[in-house]
Amino acid sequence: MQNKPVALLDLKAQYAHIRDEVTATVARICDGQTFVLGEPVTTFEKEVAAYSQVKHGIGCASGSDAILLALKAVGVGAGDEVLTVPYSFFATAGYIVHTGAQPVFCDIEHDSFNMDPSKVEAVLDRHPKVKAIMPVHLYGQCADMDPILDIGKARGIPVIEDAAQSIGAEYKGQRAGSIGAAGCFSFYPGKNLGAFGDAGMVTTHDDAAAHSLRALRVHGGHTKYVHDTVGWNSRLDALQAAVLSVKLRYLDQWTEARQRNADLYRELLRDCADVQTPPVASYSTRHVHNQFVIRAKNRDGLKQYLTEQQIGTEIYYPIPLHLQTCFAYLGYKPGDFPVSEQAAVESLAIPVHPELTADDVAHVAERIRAFYAAR
């Protein structure tokens, strides 16, 4: 059994495979000296839209901005509320606040870590000001969208997908970002499709929303120096778009490698009673495994042990959003969302990135088993 370090993410190894293509692309952009929006961005927008089976892609500066712009495009603003989950990356709720609205939370399902559709109606009954529902497709798996869309439709509330972690994931054959009124993607370097910095995109089938998004990302104007609304500076850089176009060509093979690694962990940890590997939901026809998050007994002890073994891990997410100090004013308290709070205590992400070898995966699984065997 090997004893080399295993990183949670290995972008240097990924880059080594595509270095020549990327540097040629970067050189082309540098030669052209056009750095903001332009042809590379338009091309990448079309590629992501095609990949995600959706009509429009509107590039922007980050996944956080994608949330802000998408919510604004469906009319969310001051005095409104947006329903989302308390178990996600901070931006999911933080960028609701930047629209002028307030987040309202609904607990998650134990197995999928995603919004629990059976709890949505009760929250909406108590919060008539909710103007959008935003489930998160966490860790590379889509939320159970049909019941959420049905509730939204019955109440006239649009559903926005936070698809930041899930490019290429499928719900009953539909790609993330093509299911709701709009999808929000992040190309942060650690995502399955990662830029060389920050980048994001909103996807939508809706022509009017796409038109308004194209203005919102450039200060609210369609024509230079003419402003119908006040927007933002959230343009996508040509350099990022060009690098992402190269990387998109490899995304399916990287995704397959992630899926292989996840399947191997499931097999190797199947009879380890102290660890639960994440199941794939029946409606999840393509799980892209941005993270492989186990539930572990004595999670903090296991994390420390794996760190000593030079195996990278991360706790996503240690403090649920409703218990963050900045949201104290919303009036939530411990115990309000028990499934999210339990996930915060038990969950641990272990390496699943595409550059891992089968030996790496076997080594990580063996070290996890060794930790519990010694107890």
Ligand SMILES: Cc1ncc(COP(=O)(O)O)c(C=O)c1O
């Ligand atoms: C679920 C989720 N939502 C939103 C974001 C925000 O994306 P970004 O970091 O590109 O602003 C992220 C990324 O970190 C995320 O994981």
